[in-house]
Amino acid sequence: xxxxxxxxxxxxxxxxxxxxxxxxxxxxxxxxxxxxxxxxxxxxxxxxxxxxxxxxxxxxxxxxxxxxxxxxxxxxxxxxxxxxxxxxxxxxxxxxxxxxxxxxxxxxxxxxxxxxxxxxxxxxxxxxxxxxxxxxxxxxxxxxxxxxxxxxxxx
Numbered sequence: 001x002x003x004x005x006x007x008x009x010x011x012x013x014x015x016x017x018x019x020x021x022x023x024x025x026x027x028x029x030x031x032x033x034x035x036x037x038x039x040x041x042x043x044x045x046x047x048x049x050x051x052x053x054x055x056x057x058x059x060x061x062x063x064x065x066x067x068x069x070x071x072x073x074x075x076x077x078x079x080x081x082x083x084x085x086x087x088x089x090x091x092x093x094x095x096x097x098x099x100x101x102x103x104x105x106x107x108x109x110x111x112x113x114x115x116x117x118x119x120x121x122x123x124x125x126x127x128x129x130x131x132x133x134x135x136x137x138x139x140x141x142x143x144x145x146x147x148x149x150x151x152x153x154x155x
Contacts, residue, residue, distance in 0.1 A: 014058035016086065020127035025104070027051050029126045033103040034088065034096070055088065075132060076109040076122045082130035085122075093119040093135035100125065100133070113137065 020026035030036050036053035043049055063071070072081050090096040093111040100123055101107050108122040108130070119135040 014060060015052075016058075018127045018129060022126060023049060023051075026126040029100070029103055029105070033099060061087070074114050075112070075120045079108055079122075081122070085130045085132055087132040087134060090133050090135055093121055093133050096133050096135075097121040097123065100131070105131070111135075 018026075031038055031051065031053055036055050038051060039054045040052040041050070042052075068081060072078055075081075097107070097111055104126070106124040108124060111119045111121040111133075114120050114134075117137045119137060121133045123131045123133070125131045
């Protein structure tokens with residue numbers, strides 16, 4: 001339900017925390033190859049390290065199993081998605097997909113146009129993350145749900 005009275009939401013940021021066995025490879029893949037902006041790096045005791053990467057606007061997309069099955073059919077020829085999948089909006093889905101595969105991502109399904117007018121691909125990336133890359137094919141300024149499963153459910 002929309003926040004109709006326009007009061008500030010109680011949550012100010014969504015942060016996805018991922019344990020990466022090969023920390024350096026994961027940082028290189030997501031920061032240097034995908035292009036997420038490094039916001040902060042913290043070193044703790046011993047070899048403890050964390051890198052916080054900016055990924056633009058964050059949303060939490062909740063889908064029921066029927067919707068997930070539908071999306072899997074469209075995006076990945078029915079191959080089931082991971083329980084948690086991270087979707088990144090990019091300018092060029094074809095180019096970004098090739099770039100991530102060259103950097104070690106494993107292609108699940110190449111870019112394809114979806115019924116909700118985006119160009120989506122799916123990959124496995126470092127740290128056990130399944131990734132969807134999506135490129136909006138139509139202007140979306142007035143459509144805050146564009147490219148999301150929320151929009152897909154209403155199309």
